[in-house]
Amino acid sequence: MTHEASAYGLWSLVILNSAVFVIFAFSFFKPQTARDWRSFGAFAAFVVALFVEMYGFPLTLYLLSGWLQTRYPGLDLLSHNTGHLWSTLLGEQGDPHLGVLHIASYVLLGGGFWLLSSAWHVLYHAQRRGSLAIVGPYARVRHPQYLAFVLILLGFLLQWPTLLTLLMFPVLLVMYGRLALSEEREMGLKFGPQYQRYAEQTPRFIPRWSASPTPPSREA
Numbered sequence: 001m002t003h004e005a006s007a008y009g010l011w012s013l014v015i016l017n018s019a020v021f022v023i024f025a026f027s028f029f030k031p032q033t034a035r036d037w038r039s040f041g042a043f044a045a046f047v048v049a050l051f052v053e054m055y056g057f058p059l060t061l062y063l064l065s066g067w068l069q070t071r072y073p074g075l076d077l078l079s080h081n082t083g084h085l086w087s088t089l090l091g092e093q094g095d096p097h098l099g100v101l102h103i104a105s106y107v108l109l110g111g112g113f114w115l116l117s118s119a120w121h122v123l124y125h126a127q128r129r130g131s132l133a134i135v136g137p138y139a140r141v142r143h144p145q146y147l148a149f150v151l152i153l154l155g156f157l158l159q160w161p162t163l164l165t166l167l168m169f170p171v172l173l174v175m176y177g178r179l180a181l182s183e184e185r186e187m188g189l190k191f192g193p194q195y196q197r198y199a200e201q202t203p204r205f206i207p208r209w210s211a212s213p214t215p216p217s218r219e220a
Helices: 011-029 034-056 059-063 065-071 085-089 100-129 144-159 163-191 193-201
Strands: none
Touching: 011 034, 011 100, 011 144, 034 059, 034 144, 034 163, 059 065, 059 163, 085 100, 100 144, 144 163, 163 193
């Protein structure tokens, strides 16, 4: 995209895109407990911060303007394409939307939302039965919903990195890790030895791709 005065200041797009992604994620995550709301709220804050810079005000480009103009003379800082900083920093030519990193971001975003949807479906039916979720994505990893959020965040960072979201990302990782440990303690108290056997067989965050061992019990 060439320089356009309307490349930023599009606050209606900030609101629209933020709402679409937050509502879409909400429809699958369905936060219920205070812990759920904290994790979802942090995700929503990340999304809003991202779209504020993507369509509202390019704070990162503003803060890095001196360095960018020195290293890349003639760079149009108000061009929307410049905001795709990975493409800019790597010196890629052409439309950044067709670049490898941008395509990879779509894969991560699509995979993240698919995993979030699949995990919610299993968890919803397990909670209604009062049983332990151990099938579907839960047969491969203990916390597929948190893993899904991380994939989505990585997808956004590949597509449009900003100083604020880059700073927020490790904070969110720590937050999801602590929430996962808290959740495991609760499941251990609720399901006892059944959960302990499940936890011993199933990785916490990195999925196991090999054939799963026989689960401790199976949902009907």
